[in-house]
Each structure stands twice: as C-alpha cells, then as structure tokens.
Amino acid sequence: MTITVAVDAMGGDVGLKVTVPASIQFLQDHPDIHLILVGDQPALEAELALHDGAVRERILIQHATQVVGMDEAPQLALKNKKDSSMRVAINLVKEGRAQAAVSAGNTGALMATARFVLKTIPGIDRPAIAKLLPNVKGTSCVLDLGANVDCTPEQLLQFGIMGSELMACLQGKANPSVGLLNIGSEDIKGNDNIKKTAELLRQSELNFYGNVEGDDICKGTTDVVVCDGFTGNVALKTAEGLAHMFAVFLKEEFGRSWWTRLCALAALPVLGLFKKRIDPRRYNGASLLGLRGIVVKSHGGADVTGFRYALAQACEEAGSDVIAHIADRVAKQLDNLKQSEAEAN
Amino acid sequence: MTITVAVDAMGGDVGLKVTVPASIQFLQDHPDIHLILVGDQPALEAELALHDGAVRERILIQHATQVVGMDEAPQLALKNKKDSSMRVAINLVKEGRAQAAVSAGNTGALMATARFVLKTIPGIDRPAIAKLLPNVKGTSCVLDLGANVDCTPEQLLQFGIMGSELMACLQGKANPSVGLLNIGSEDIKGNDNIKKTAELLRQSELNFYGNVEGDDICKGTTDVVVCDGFTGNVALKTAEGLAHMFAVFLKEEFGRSWWTRLCALAALPVLGLFKKRIDPRRYNGASLLGLRGIVVKSHGGADVTGFRYALAQACEEAGSDVIAHIADRVAKQLDNLKQSEAEAN
Structure with a gap:
C-alpha cells in the first residue's frame, strides 16, 4: 500500500524551513511514501526549489491561505482559520486523500480541529495524546500527556485500550501490559477516581x-502507562527538564579545566552514542489517539531531524491499521459492558 | 544552641545497621550535635560497641519495644504501636527533649503519628512532604510530594507559605519566588481547583x-514549586526513574567493548564528579512541614551516606527556627483574610 501523509508545512516555531527539508530527507529514505505539503504555495515552491529535486514527484502542494498561531486560542482557530494549513491537512485525512496528518503547530488548536473534523471513534469520549517513550527494557506508551486535565474512570479505561492497541500495532506486542499511574502499588493508594x-x-x-x-515509566514495568493529562504532562515535562539538567551538568563537569576537557575528548565517541540514545528528537511525534483518522503532533520546536521522526511515526501508524484495531476493541468492550449490565438486571 | 535529634534507629529497610553507623559518622562531623537513638536497647548497644566510641558521650539510648513495619497500615500503627521507635522519637520532640526527629520508616505511619502527636500549626490544615531538589541554578523546594492526594486551593496556598519559609530559613532566600505546577504557563490552563x-x-x-x-523544576524557574501530593509524587518518582535509566544507559555504552571501557577509564574522574553531583543520597531527607515540631523522613532504602544527609537536614531545620517562621506567616495570612472579609462586609 502506498501511504500518503499530509504535512502542515506552516506549523511549528520555525515552519517550512524545518518541515520542507525534513519532508525531502524523509522521502529520500522512504521510497514508498508520498507527501502532501499544505501551506502557502509560492513560499513552498520557493523552499522546495532550494533542495534536491529527485523526490519532488512524490510531493504534492496543497495551497492554504491561513496559518494558526502558536498561541492562538483553539476555539478561535477552529472558528476563524478554516483555510489554515493545519485544518486543510486534517481535511485531507477526512477526505481519504491522505492516511495521516502531521503538524508541529499549536497543540490545543490541533486537538480541537482534529476532533471537529475527524470525530472520535464510537465509544471513545475524548482523544488522548500518547507517546512512545524509551525505558531500560525497550519502549512503552504513556497516555494522556495533556489533552484532558480531568478524566473519568471510563475515559482512563478507553486510554488503556487505545494505548494497548497502539503498542500491539506498532511494537508487535501480544497482549501488552497496562499500568495505572499512581503514588503507590497498593490498591488503597490514590483517590476514588x-x-x-x-x-x-x-x-x-x-x-x-x-x-x-x-x-x-523508565523501568519499563508495563507496556502502557495510563494517567490523566495533567499528571502525564507534568511527568513528561519533569523528565525533559531533568534530562536537560543532566546535559548541563555533564557539560559543566567536562568543561572545568584543560584536564577535564581532555577526558571529554577521550570519552567523546561513547558520550556521543549515549547522547544519541537519549536524544529527545528520536521520540518526537505524539499520537492524537481516539480519532477516526491518524494525526501526529510534532514538538513545536522540533528541528529537521525531529520532524522526520514525527513523519515516521505517522507512516508507521498508517501502515498498521491502528484505528480499526482500536475501534474493534472499544466495540467489544462496549458489548461486554452491555452484556454484563443485561445479566445484572 | 545545642541541638538534639531523636533518631528512629529501627526504621527503614535495613534499620540500625544503617542508622547507627550514620549517626556515629554524623556526630564525628558535627561536634555540637547530640543524638537520641530510639529502639531496642540491647541491640543498639551491641551495634554501638562495633564502632568508634569517641562520640558515644553525645549519644543517648531511649528504649522502645516495638517497630512499625514498612507496609503497616498507618492507622493500625497509630493504634497498636504506641511504644514503637518511631512514636517514641516523635514523643521526644513533643516533650522538648529533642528539637527534631528523623525516621526512615513507613511514610504513611510517620505522617499519621507525627500529626497525631505534634499536631499541625494553627492555620495549617494538613502537613505536606517537602524536599529540596537540585536545579541548574541551585536548589528549589517542591511540595507536596505525596502526603495529600487531593488538595484544596487553601491548602495549596498553605504549602506555598511553608515552602517559602523553608527556603528563606534554610537557603537564606529573601522573598522566595513561588510557582504553581500546571500544564502550561497561561492563566487558562488547568482545572478549576x-x-x-x-x-x-x-x-x-x-x-x-x-x-x-x-x-x-529542574530549570530552577522558581524557588518553590507548589503542587498536590499526587502530582508531586509522580513527578519526583518519574525523575528518579529517568536518572536511573540514564545511569544504566551510560554504563551500557561505556561497557560495550574494550575500546569503550578504555574511554570510560579516561573519563572516570570527571564521570565520578558528575555522578557525585547528581547522587540522590545528597538530597535524602524530606521535611514533614506544617507540624508543631520538626520531623524529617529519610528514604526507606537510604544507606549510611543517605541517612547522614537526612540527619543534616533535621539539624539545619532545628537551627533555623523554621516552625516559628511558618506559624508567624500563616497567622499573618489569616489576619489578612479576616481583614479583607471584614472590609467586604
């Protein structure tokens, strides 16, 4: 199957100076993929002209006259930016012209627009933001990372189903284990919710x-970690902050004197491999799960390398039929619920 | 002023094989401090006999017949363990025989016992667990780290006051800045609470x-970070997990071949300094803030070095009169509240 991904080429802190080179590099590495770059046509053509033209035939430009601002209120973007690069990219998924959309734009606007245009899968109340993160054993999926501040138990169960299917589809995990993020392992911990x-x-x-x-999360105790969006967002950003602090401290320690700089030189090849392994750009690309279409959110500040990983995430999801799997599983869960209610009556 | 600290010598995963050597080492470094070791007298005397006796004259043994189990339900410990090493250590603070108590025991039981014996400062609804954590600029205080799952706005304000006074007393910060942990900097972020x-x-x-x-938190944007105990606990433990994962990854990368091991050898002195800088044992010792007495919780799995840091934390608090400062500030806050209510009527 040929996969076509719609790219919000204007989104992100930088916009097309990141999205266009990333798209070209990605196509060079993935000969089966087609991209539709959505945004200001003249600007896109001018940027494309600066790069290697060999992959140009697998790029389509879809003109869009507007751009959603990074700080724009989601509801205003939804109302006033009907021809934004973000909205048009999502429309392409809705119309079946693309199998996934990728945007580095404003998260709130992306979620609101995607939800409005694509709608949620039947049985899913609200979409969640999910991310595959590294742990000492491999990879786990954590959700929600910020879309839903307060969540009902039913919604958290739905997140569990979505995360489980994502891990099954993308990581080939049979029956992924699901953990509920809490402040202790005992059943008595946490609040009523x-x-x-x-x-x-x-x-x-x-x-x-x-x-x-x-x-x-980092121990890799379970394949999926379920939490509300407030807790998940704080956990993810705390981890990002700590990773940054460690990088600062390492740099400071190795930069103290000519002697420590010599040590750094000797260790450079290995430190480089370590740095590469924990490079957050490799984990760029969060999935907006629970929609009737694939939408991947890149970090707003992602560079070319980071944006390529977000494109890869979108293609993997598109190739794995994750939405059908989620829809099936949720439908079964609803059937079970009805059955047990019927038995109870 | 001579400071006397009561030590729950039986608490923690290991008990007196950690608490006694840590106490002795601590006294060797701090000639003005006295310790009361609380626990099984014969066992304590046997353990003390194995160590250097020079500081023995500044150690008092207070016999206690019971020990609170690490998994014991707080309410059961409160009811059935009235002669536990934990309870007796806190009693010594209540009676004024010690200026602070330190325990590596069961957190829930310690909080319940401390609250029951010492009571909260007037105007403080519930005590919080606070910790001084490193950031790229220095140190900040984060609270609550797990004592209170759900918190009212009033309680979170009280945490802000307590954290602010702790930073003023221990770090000499004038008018410490206070941040509210949320999922975005804009005012519209987060739930109603x-x-x-x-x-x-x-x-x-x-x-x-x-x-x-x-x-x-790690950027050091504010001196104090206020959050409910659920969020704070998840954030702290996520950071701990990430730090552990980084250590594992570094070890793996440097251990791949004889060549990488050679690189490690060259970088060892600097890596050692880095490791020391992020050593979690240096940040061992969480304060149970909001009580009418100083209680410091050591990590249950702390080793001798870690427990020494918890003892240091207790002594610093005892020397800084932090409780009087919190009480003053809370009283002022209550006065202001009454005044503005009176003005409103």
Missing part, C-alpha cells in the same frame, strides 16, 4: 498489571 | 511567579 479506574481496568479484557509509580 | 489556587496565591503576600511546568 483512581480506585474506580483500577476496578474498571481489572474487569476489562486488558492485560492489567495494577498500579505503577512514576519510576516504573 | 488550579485556577482558584493561582488566584489565592496572587492575592497573598507571597512572591507568586505564576504557573510553572514540569521542566521548570
């Missing part, structure tokens, strides 16, 4: 491990 | 910076 969620997860057909704690 | 808290903090006499995000 968390306890009810644990109960629902236990009754579901998911491979529910039980409560996990913050350190279990 | 967070927005009401921001409003209260803005109206207070605290140096309120506004919302901060997870990465601001």
Whole structure:
C-alpha cells in the first residue's frame, strides 16, 4: 500500500524551513511514501526549489491561505482559520486523500480541529495524546500527556485500550501490559477516581498489571502507562527538564579545566552514542489517539531531524491499521459492558 | 544552641545497621550535635560497641519495644504501636527533649503519628512532604510530594507559605519566588481547583511567579514549586526513574567493548564528579512541614551516606527556627483574610 501523509508545512516555531527539508530527507529514505505539503504555495515552491529535486514527484502542494498561531486560542482557530494549513491537512485525512496528518503547530488548536473534523471513534469520549517513550527494557506508551486535565474512570479505561492497541500495532506486542499511574502499588493508594479506574481496568479484557509509580515509566514495568493529562504532562515535562539538567551538568563537569576537557575528548565517541540514545528528537511525534483518522503532533520546536521522526511515526501508524484495531476493541468492550449490565438486571 | 535529634534507629529497610553507623559518622562531623537513638536497647548497644566510641558521650539510648513495619497500615500503627521507635522519637520532640526527629520508616505511619502527636500549626490544615531538589541554578523546594492526594486551593496556598519559609530559613532566600505546577504557563490552563489556587496565591503576600511546568523544576524557574501530593509524587518518582535509566544507559555504552571501557577509564574522574553531583543520597531527607515540631523522613532504602544527609537536614531545620517562621506567616495570612472579609462586609 502506498501511504500518503499530509504535512502542515506552516506549523511549528520555525515552519517550512524545518518541515520542507525534513519532508525531502524523509522521502529520500522512504521510497514508498508520498507527501502532501499544505501551506502557502509560492513560499513552498520557493523552499522546495532550494533542495534536491529527485523526490519532488512524490510531493504534492496543497495551497492554504491561513496559518494558526502558536498561541492562538483553539476555539478561535477552529472558528476563524478554516483555510489554515493545519485544518486543510486534517481535511485531507477526512477526505481519504491522505492516511495521516502531521503538524508541529499549536497543540490545543490541533486537538480541537482534529476532533471537529475527524470525530472520535464510537465509544471513545475524548482523544488522548500518547507517546512512545524509551525505558531500560525497550519502549512503552504513556497516555494522556495533556489533552484532558480531568478524566473519568471510563475515559482512563478507553486510554488503556487505545494505548494497548497502539503498542500491539506498532511494537508487535501480544497482549501488552497496562499500568495505572499512581503514588503507590497498593490498591488503597490514590483517590476514588483512581480506585474506580483500577476496578474498571481489572474487569476489562486488558492485560492489567495494577498500579505503577512514576519510576516504573523508565523501568519499563508495563507496556502502557495510563494517567490523566495533567499528571502525564507534568511527568513528561519533569523528565525533559531533568534530562536537560543532566546535559548541563555533564557539560559543566567536562568543561572545568584543560584536564577535564581532555577526558571529554577521550570519552567523546561513547558520550556521543549515549547522547544519541537519549536524544529527545528520536521520540518526537505524539499520537492524537481516539480519532477516526491518524494525526501526529510534532514538538513545536522540533528541528529537521525531529520532524522526520514525527513523519515516521505517522507512516508507521498508517501502515498498521491502528484505528480499526482500536475501534474493534472499544466495540467489544462496549458489548461486554452491555452484556454484563443485561445479566445484572 | 545545642541541638538534639531523636533518631528512629529501627526504621527503614535495613534499620540500625544503617542508622547507627550514620549517626556515629554524623556526630564525628558535627561536634555540637547530640543524638537520641530510639529502639531496642540491647541491640543498639551491641551495634554501638562495633564502632568508634569517641562520640558515644553525645549519644543517648531511649528504649522502645516495638517497630512499625514498612507496609503497616498507618492507622493500625497509630493504634497498636504506641511504644514503637518511631512514636517514641516523635514523643521526644513533643516533650522538648529533642528539637527534631528523623525516621526512615513507613511514610504513611510517620505522617499519621507525627500529626497525631505534634499536631499541625494553627492555620495549617494538613502537613505536606517537602524536599529540596537540585536545579541548574541551585536548589528549589517542591511540595507536596505525596502526603495529600487531593488538595484544596487553601491548602495549596498553605504549602506555598511553608515552602517559602523553608527556603528563606534554610537557603537564606529573601522573598522566595513561588510557582504553581500546571500544564502550561497561561492563566487558562488547568482545572478549576488550579485556577482558584493561582488566584489565592496572587492575592497573598507571597512572591507568586505564576504557573510553572514540569521542566521548570529542574530549570530552577522558581524557588518553590507548589503542587498536590499526587502530582508531586509522580513527578519526583518519574525523575528518579529517568536518572536511573540514564545511569544504566551510560554504563551500557561505556561497557560495550574494550575500546569503550578504555574511554570510560579516561573519563572516570570527571564521570565520578558528575555522578557525585547528581547522587540522590545528597538530597535524602524530606521535611514533614506544617507540624508543631520538626520531623524529617529519610528514604526507606537510604544507606549510611543517605541517612547522614537526612540527619543534616533535621539539624539545619532545628537551627533555623523554621516552625516559628511558618506559624508567624500563616497567622499573618489569616489576619489578612479576616481583614479583607471584614472590609467586604
């Protein structure tokens, strides 16, 4: 199957100076992929002309007259920016002309627009932001990372289903384990909402491990970690802050004197490999899960390398039929619920 | 002033094989401090006999017949363990025989016991767990780290006051800045509870910076970061997990071949300094703030070095009169509240 991805070429802190080179590099590495670059046609053509033309035949330009500002209120963007590069890219997914859309634009506007245009999968109340993150054993999926501040137990169960299917589709995990982020492993921990969620997860057909704690994310205790968007966002950003602090400290220690700089020189090849391994750009690309179409959010400040990873994430999802899998699983969960309600009556 | 600290010598995963050597080392470094080791007298005497006796004259043993289990339910410990090493250590603070208590025991039981025995400062609803953590600029205080799952705006304001006074007393900060942990810096972010808290903090006499995000903790954007115990606990443990993962990755990269091991050897002195700088043992010792007495919680798995840092934290608090400062500030805050209510009527 040929996969076509719609790219919001104007989104992000930098815009087409990042999205266009990233798109070209990505196409060079992936000969089966087609891209539709959405944005200001003359500007896009001018930027494309600066780069190698060999992949040009797999690039289509879709003109869009507007751009959503990085700080624009989601509801205003939805109302007033009907011809934005973001909106048009999502329309292309809706119309079936693209199998996925990627944007480095304003997260709130992207979520609101995607939800409005694509709608949620039946049985999913609200989409969630999910990310595949590294851990000592491999990769796990954490969601929600900021779309939903407060979540009901039912919504958290839906996140569990979505994360589980994403891990099954993208990582080939059979029956991925699901953990509920809490402040202790015992059942008595957390508030009523968390306890009810644990109960629902236990009754579901998911491979529910039980409560996990913050350190279990990087330990890789479970394949999926479920949490509300407030907690998930704080956890993710705290980790980003710590990673940055470690980089600063390492640089300071190796830069103290000519002697420590010599040590750094000797260790450089290995430090380079370490740096590459924890490079956040490799994990760029968060999935807006629960929609009837694939939408991937790149970090607004992503560079060319980072944006390429977001494009790769979109293609992997498009190639794995993750939405059909989520829809199936949610439908089954709803059937089970109805059946157990009928039995109870 | 001579400071005397009561040590729950039986608490923690290991107990007196950690607490006793740590106490002795600590006394060797701090000639003005006295310690009361609380626990099983014969066992304590046997352990003390294995170590250098020079500081023995500054150690008092207080016999206690019981030990609180690490997994014991707080309410059961409170009811059934009235002669536990933990309870007796806190009693010594209550009676004025010690200026602070340190325990590596069960956090829930320690909090419940401390609250029951010492009571909270007037105007403080619930104590919080606070920790001084490193950031790229220096040190900040984060609270609550797990004592209170759900918090009212009033309680979060109280945490702000307590954290602010702790930073003023221990770090000599004049008018420490206070940030409210949220998922975005804009005022519209977060749920109603967070927005009401921001409003209260803005109206207070605290140096309120506004919302901060997870990465601001390590950036050192504010001196104090206020959050509910659920969010704070997840953030702290996520950071711990990431730090551990980085250590594993560094070890793996440097251990790949004889060549990388050679690189490691060359970089060892600098890597050692880096490791020392981020050593979590240096930040061991969380304060149970809001009580009418100083109680410091050591990590249950702390080793001798870690426990020494918890003892140091207790002594610093005891020497700085932090409780009187918190009490003053809270009283003022209550007065202001009454006055503005009177003006409103």
